[in-house]
Amino acid sequence: MPGFRWWTKAEWREKKRPNLSPVIHEMTSSPTAPISSFPLRLIFLLGLVTAIGPLATDMYLPAFPSVEHDLGGGAGSAQFTLGAWFLGLALGQFSQGPLSDRFGRKGPLVVGLGVYALASAGCALVGNYHLFCVLRFIGAFGGSACAVIPRAIVRDVATGKKGAHIMAQLTLVFGVMPVLAPGLGSLVLKIGDWRWMFWIGTLYAVAAIMGVLLMLPDTLAVERRIRFRPVEILWRYQGILREPVFFSNALITTFSTFVMFAYLGSAPVLFEQRLHFSPGAFGLFFGANAAAFILGTQINGRLIHRVSIPALLDGAILWAFVLGCAFVALALAGVVGVGHPWLTCVFIVGLTGALGFIGPNGTVMSFSRHGHHAGSASALLGTMQYSFGSLSSVLVGLLPGGGAIPTAIGMMTGVMGMAIGDILRRRTSHLYDAEH
Numbered sequence: 001m002p003g004f005r006w007w008t009k010a011e012w013r014e015k016k017r018p019n020l021s022p023v024i025h026e027m028t029s030s031p032t033a034p035i036s037s038f039p040l041r042l043i044f045l046l047g048l049v050t051a052i053g054p055l056a057t058d059m060y061l062p063a064f065p066s067v068e069h070d071l072g073g074g075a076g077s078a079q080f081t082l083g084a085w086f087l088g089l090a091l092g093q094f095s096q097g098p099l100s101d102r103f104g105r106k107g108p109l110v111v112g113l114g115v116y117a118l119a120s121a122g123c124a125l126v127g128n129y130h131l132f133c134v135l136r137f138i139g140a141f142g143g144s145a146c147a148v149i150p151r152a153i154v155r156d157v158a159t160g161k162k163g164a165h166i167m168a169q170l171t172l173v174f175g176v177m178p179v180l181a182p183g184l185g186s187l188v189l190k191i192g193d194w195r196w197m198f199w200i201g202t203l204y205a206v207a208a209i210m211g212v213l214l215m216l217p218d219t220l221a222v223e224r225r226i227r228f229r230p231v232e233i234l235w236r237y238q239g240i241l242r243e244p245v246f247f248s249n250a251l252i253t254t255f256s257t258f259v260m261f262a263y264l265g266s267a268p269v270l271f272e273q274r275l276h277f278s279p280g281a282f283g284l285f286f287g288a289n290a291a292a293f294i295l296g297t298q299i300n301g302r303l304i305h306r307v308s309i310p311a312l313l314d315g316a317i318l319w320a321f322v323l324g325c326a327f328v329a330l331a332l333a334g335v336v337g338v339g340h341p342w343l344t345c346v347f348i349v350g351l352t353g354a355l356g357f358i359g360p361n362g363t364v365m366s367f368s369r370h371g372h373h374a375g376s377a378s379a380l381l382g383t384m385q386y387s388f389g390s391l392s393s394v395l396v397g398l399l400p401g402g403g404a405i406p407t408a409i410g411m412m413t414g415v416m417g418m419a420i421g422d423i424l425r426r427r428t429s430h431l432y433d434a435e436h
Contacts, residue, residue, distance in 0.1 A: 040169070041215065042215065042216060043166060043169045043170055045208075045211050045212070045215055045216060046150040046153060046154075046170055046216075047150075047169075047170050048208060048211070049109070049113070049146045049150055049208050049211075049212065050146055050147060050150045050170065051177035052113075052116065052143055052146045052201075052204065052205065052208065053089070053143065053146060053147055054177040054181055055177050055181050055201065055204065056085065056116075056120070056139070056140075056143060056201055057082070057085065057181075058177070058181035058185070059181040059184055059185040059188075059197050059200070059201075060185055060194060060197045060198075062185045062186045062189060063078075063185060063188075063189060063193075063194035063197060064078035065078075066189070066193065066194045067081065067132075067194055070127075070193075070194070071127070071128070071129035071132055072129055073129035077129060080133060081132060081133050081136050084133040084134075084136045084137040084140070085136045085137070085139070085140045086140070086386055086390050087137060087140070088136065088137040088138065088139065088140025088141040088143075088144065089140045089141075089143070089144045089147065089382075089386050090382075090383050090386040090387050090390070091141065091144075091383075092112075092140060092141035092142065092143070092144030092145070093144040093147060093148050093378075093379045093382035093383045093386070094237075094379055094380075094383045095233070095379070096108060096112060096144050096145045096148045096149065096375070096379055097148050097152070097375040097376040097377070097378050097379020097380065097382075098233050098236060098375065098376050098379065099375070100145070100148065100149050100152055100220070100375035101152075101220070101225065101226045101375040101376050102225055102226060102227065103225070104218045104220045104222075104225060105149050105152060105153050105156070105216075105218050105219055105220050105375070106212060106213075106216060106217075106218040107218075108145055108149060109145050109146070109149045109212055109216075110209055110212055110213065111142070111145070112142045112143060112144065112145025112146060112149070113142070113143075113145065113146065113205045113208050113209045113212070114142070114205075114209060115138065115139070115141065115142025115143075116139050116140075116142040116143035116146070116201075116205050117201075117202050117205035117206055117209070118142075119135045119136070119138045119139030119142060120139055120198045120199075120201040120202040120205065121198070121199070121202045122135040122138075122139075123135045123136060123139065123195075123198040124195045124196075124197075124198035124199045124202065125195075143205075144382070146208075147382050148375060148378045148379045148382050149375065149378070150170065151167075151363060151367070151378040151381075151382075152220075152375040152377075152378045153216075153219045154166050154167055154170065154364075155364075155367040155370070155377075155378070156219035156220055157219055160309070160364070160368070161304045161305060161309065163364040163367075164300070164301070164304045164309055164360050164361055164364045165301050165304055165305075167360040167363060167364055168297045168298060168300055168301030168304075168360050169301060184200075185197060188200070220375075233376075236376050237376065237380050240370060240376060240377050240380055241380065243369060243370070244424070244427070244428040245365065245366070245368060245369050245425075245428050246366050246367075246369065246370060246377060247424070248421055248422075248424035248425035248427070248428055249362045249363075249365040249366040249421070249425055250362075250366045250380070250381050250384055250421075251417065251418075251420070251421030251424065252313070252317070252358060252362040252418050252421035252422055252425065253358070253359060253362035253363055253366060253381060253385065254381070254384045254385050254388050254389070254417070254421075255388070255414045255415075255416075255417030255418045255420075255421060256355050256358045256359050256362065256414065256418055257359075257385040257386070257388070257389040257414075258388055258389050258391070258392045258413065258414035258417060259320070259351060259355060259392075259411050259414030259415060259418070260352070260355060260389070260414075261389040261390065261392040262392035262395070262396055262407065262410030262411045262413070262414055263289075263348055263351075263352065263407065263410075263411060265392055265396050265397070265410070266396040266406055266407040266410060267282075267286075267407075270344075270403075270404060270406075270407050271285065271341075274337065274338060274403055274404075275337075275338060275341040275344070277341070285345055288345075288349060289345075289348060289349050289352050290352075292349045292350075292352050292353040292356070293352045293353060293355055293356045294356065295353060295356065296316075296352075296353040296354065296355065296356020296357050297356040297357075297359070297360055298356075299356070299357075300312060300316075300356060300357045300360060300361065301360075304361075309361045309364065309365060310365075310425070312357055312361055313357070313358060313361045313362060313365070313422065313425070314422065315357070316354045316355075316357035316358045316361075317354075317358065317415075317418050317419060317422050319350075319354045320351055320354040320355070320358070320415045320418065321415055321418075321419055323347060323350045323351050323354070324351060324408075324411060324412040324415040324416075325412070326347070327347040327348075327351070327404075327408045327411070327412065328408045328409060328412045330343075330347075330408075331403065331404040331405045331407075331408035331409075332405060332408075334403070336403070336404050336408075337403025337404040337405070338403050344404045344407075347408070348407070348411075351411055351415070358418065363381065365425075366381055392410055392413070392414065395409075395410050395413065396409075396410040
């Protein structure tokens with residue numbers, strides 16, 4: 001990006017950086033956590049809050065034909081409702097982070113959950129397709145707080161290996177929802193219609209609000225909150241993005257999302273139309289793939305006490321790179337795909353398992369120098385993830401070739417992005433090691 005450059009060691013050691021604005025300078029120190037420990041019940045609560053995203057995304061996928069029929073949007077119109085949801089998530093995260101840095105974690109999280117609950121109730125009641133899209137966008141805008149603020153809370157209470165361990169536990173709870181959501185959606189359709197799904201989302205959000213109000217302390221003390229004018233938000237993001245430790249690790253995390261979205265965007269066509277999986281077989285594979293991701297996060301959570309976070313990140317990216325190269329080569333040669341569908345599954349599961357190591361570690365390292373404005377850093381990371389990640393579906397749809405070729409190339413593109421980010425991260429390793 002224009003104006004980007006790496007800091008020198010001398011600049012890193014300077015307590016004050018005259019070339020940066022006062023607003024950016026006040027955010028560079030690493031605060032101590034306002035609470036001494038973070039019990040498992042709060043990690044579980046934050047995991048359930050974060051899971052609102054995949055619940056709202058995956059549960060109503062089986063209802064696409066019914067949504068198109070009842071709302072009169074026409075064939076393929078349900079895809080645009082999903083696009084409205086992703087757009088709301090990307091734009092919402094951009095503003096939720098600074099708000100949580102200004103007003104604390106708890107208040108903005110409750111407000112975001114409230115907006116999501118009201119919008120979900122509206123989706124359950126509305127009969128107009130265009131209004132439904134608007135409500136999906138509004139719901140995502142509010143629900144984006146559920147993606148941004150829990151990550152900021154983790155950074156408030158811990159960093160380094162402790163932070164990575166908490167993030168791995170959080171990901172375990174979060175990762176269960178993509179496994180359960182499609183099956184839950186199919187079950188709902190057997191006993192009711194698609195509107196029930198949004199009533200379930202409404203009740204889920206109300207329960208989350210009660211849990212946050214009753215159980216969750218505000219991890220951002222009043223004296224650490226940052227006052228800002230709206231115009232300063234852009235300056236704040238520019239300062240975060242120019243900081244090399246954040247940029248390199250956020251690039252890795254962003255392209256790990258690209259890999260996952262490339263798989264999700266191509267999975268229905270690949271498995272149902274190309275490989276002719278039955279709904280039961282596809283559901284089994286979907287669950288196994290999610291289980292591989294969860295297993296990766298949990299192994300990572302245990303290894304961080306014995307192996308350094310950068311070493312784990314390097315190893316996982318190398319693992320993904322080798323698997324990705326083999327997947328592309330065999331797909332182009334026609335070895336994987338229609339002839340060997342389960343071999344295709346093995347490559348995808350292997351790549352997804354690697355992401356279980358990359359996501360938590362890359363996220364923690366991204367925030368290592370941004371304790372005073374973890375909400376803004378989390379928001380910027382989330383916006384990057386959804387903005388770039390959504391492009392993977394476009395790429396997979398445009399790629400020529402049949403069978404597993406588009407999936408393999410799409411996932412490998414994300415792996416290459418992670419590898420580039422890791423090269424940049426190595427150039428900043430002395431900066432991260434100085435604080436850890």
